[in-house]
Amino acid sequence: MGTVSDAEKKPTVIFVLGGPGSGKGTQCASIVENFGHTHLSAGDLLRAEIKSGSENGMTLNLHLIEIYDEQQVMVYTKFRQIRKLFFDEIGTMIQNMIKEGKIVPSEVTIKLLQKAMHESENDKFLIDGFPRNEENRAAFEAVTKIEPAFVLFFDCPEEEMERRILSRNEGRVDDNIETIRKRFKVFQESSLPVVEYYDSKGKVRKVDAAKPVEEVFEAVKAIITPKEKVDAAKPVEEVFEVVKSIITPKEEKDSSKRSVHLCVTKHGTLKEHLLCKFEACKDSLNATQCLLS
Ligand SMILES: Nc1ncnc2c1ncn2[C@@H]1O[C@H](COP(=O)(O)OP(=O)(O)OP(=O)(O)O)[C@@H](O)[C@H]1O
Ligand SMILES: O=c1ccn([C@@H]2O[C@H](COP(=O)(O)O)[C@@H](O)[C@H]2O)c(=O)[nH]1
8 A cells, every 4th residue: 555655745734713803813923933833824915915916926827938039028028017917906806805804716815825835844834814704615625635634713702803903003904993894794604604614523623812812822722732642551650650740730720620631541642531431530630540441
């Protein structure tokens, strides 16, 4: 049986979703710093596309022609002029859609995301603010053949998001009350169904984004941190020593408050049990009992 070559290996993608101003970009910056993902904000890519105008014509796959002679140089010049008009128009179209809080056609956004992924040497990405509707989602999966590892969903009340956006002060054309209301509507009607779709597949990790930045990041860290493994083949006391060293005092405190227990599965993976069938597991000191489960 053949093995999967490096070239065929799919990157790990986390979709970062949440309402406008829920703090996606802020948290992505901390994830990048702490976990080394590459952050791709679909909104930022679209804004960059507007700025770069026709230079980015290549993004959208127009083929360059070869130049043999003077006549072809003229043809090529004409071609570039037409191309510039075309891409200026695309830039204007994106700008207008952003002003109206509308969703830019999937084709454009996916091309930009694909290009950014290809240009990166990283193999783990945070895709922020995309997919924004069912069509975005289906098109991305069909074109890239990538399914997200999970969706990091920032849940925040509208009043809080509105307050945050209105004090953001980055000069964005869509950070005004009229467009904000439109963006909230689009989020409710088109983007939440995407979250619901992934939720039905058990892929949504929801975070209370109304809390202060640092507290939100604590919750994010708990989700992103790779689950540590324990060599469960060792004697029970040794395994428990390792378990104790992994469980920080804070987690221990939180877990007893929430009746969540860290246990070791048969395969040596640390697992959080909300409800454990073993009575002994109700006390985290007896976590080793879960080795039997
Ligand atoms: N937990 C938080 N508490 C208070 N303010 C926050 C919090 N998180 C982010 N902010 C601030 O709120 C504003 C919006 O945050 P951010 O740009 O990260 O949101 P976003 O979800 O990426 O927004 P958008 O979807 O509109 O791009 C920023 O000014 C940011 O500093
Ligand atoms: O996948 C996307 C992402 C964004 N847009 C448009 O951009 C603005 C701003 O997006 P932010 O995520 O808030 O930066 C958004 O309202 C859309 O108009 C998009 O169409 N598709």
